[in-house]
Amino acid sequence: MTHRTVVLIPTFNESNSILALIQELNQLNVDIIVIDDDSPDGTADLIDKSHFDRVSVINNGSKNGIGPAYLSGINQVISRGYEKIVTMDADGSHLVSDVEKLILKSSHFDVVMGTRWMPGGEVFNWSINRQFLSKFGTWYARKCLALPFKDLTSGLRIYDVEFLKKVDLEAIRSNGYCFQIEMIKALYSQGATISEEPIHFVERRTGESKMSGSIVIEAFLRVSWWALKRRFKPNADKLHYVK
Ligand SMILES: Nc1nc2c(ncn2[C@@H]2O[C@H](COP(=O)(O)OP(=O)(O)OP(=O)(O)O)[C@@H](O)[C@H]2O)c(=O)[nH]1
Ligand SMILES: [Mg+2]
Incomplete structure (x- = not known):
């Protein structure tokens, strides 16, 4: 396994789960950077101690959503000689065994997406409502944006650093989980080779969900707006995200 992999983990109030996740990830040959939005429950202190x-921990200031959190992490590591950036949730939903599996695939692709909604993928303890929302979100974005993928909101991914350097990440403005859709939209528009691999997603057993109505509305409005723009300017994305 490569020495040049960094795992980015955004956290907001994940003190119950973050240490166990770090300990498990430490079995892999990776660096880990937690991007914390000044969690009131002391997530960052716990790691530092x-x-x-x-x-290491990046304190990203106040809670602005996973988009700005991930971008601040990516911007900080992009020039540090890493080959691959792994992104994953802190709440135990993404399994380290799946991270390992994706890393093995990652040398052949610019992006490897962990996908729940394909043969071999599974979700555990997730409510029917959340499953519906996740499937509907991907279906809507796939139709609106002509993105040929099965799970556009999954947070478990591996990005190739050299490819990310070719993309104007400043142009990515989504705050909530729409960030996951926009990353694929941006990288796909720049010709990234993208593979989907099945993963097992386990709903958090501890801590509080950050999912909210405003996150869903943001995704719906942005995707609908992008769909409208595509009708008039089919090549807009290519220019929008190029560096
Ligand atoms: N830094 C930072 N991290 C965040 C923010 N919102 C969510 N996260 C983290 O992003 C990851 C995914 O968030 P979750 O709340 O688990 O979202 P979810 O998996 O859709 O919701 P659940 O299924 O209820 O767990 C977790 O590690 C969160 O701590 C934020 O505003 N800032
Ligand atoms: Mg979660």
């Missing part, structure tokens, strides 16, 4: 070898 544990003095892990290859783990």
Whole structure:
């Protein structure tokens, strides 16, 4: 496994799950960067006090959603010589065994997406409502944006750093989970090779969900707006995200 992989984990109030996740990830040969939005439950302090070898915390200030959190992480690591960036949730929903599996695939692709909604993929303990929302969100974005993928909102992904350097990440403005859709929209428009691999998603057992109505509305409005723009300017994305 490559020495040049960094795992980015956004956190907001994940003190119940973050240390166990870090300990498990430490079995892999990866660096870990937690991007914390000044969690009131002291997530960042907890990590700092544990003095892990290859783990650091970025304090991203106030809670602005996963989009700005991930972008601040990506911007900080993009020039540090890493080959691959892994992104994943802190709440135990993404399994380290799946991270390992995706890393093995990642040398052949610019992006590897962890996908729940394909043969071999599974979700555990997720309410029917959340499953519906996730499937509907992907279906709507796939139709509106002509993105040929099965799970556009999954947060478990591996990005190739050299490819990310070719993309204008400043142009990515989504705050909530729409960020996951916009990343694929941006990278696909620039010709990224993208693979989907089945993953097992386990609903959080502890801590609080950050999912909210405003996150869903943001995604719906942005995707609908992008769909409208595509009708009039089919090549807009190519120009919008190019560096
Ligand atoms: N830094 C930062 N992290 C966030 C923010 N919102 C969510 N996260 C993190 O992003 C990851 C995914 O968020 P979750 O709340 O688990 O979202 P979800 O998986 O759709 O919701 P559940 O199924 O209820 O867990 C978790 O690690 C969160 O702590 C934020 O505003 N800032
Ligand atoms: Mg979660």
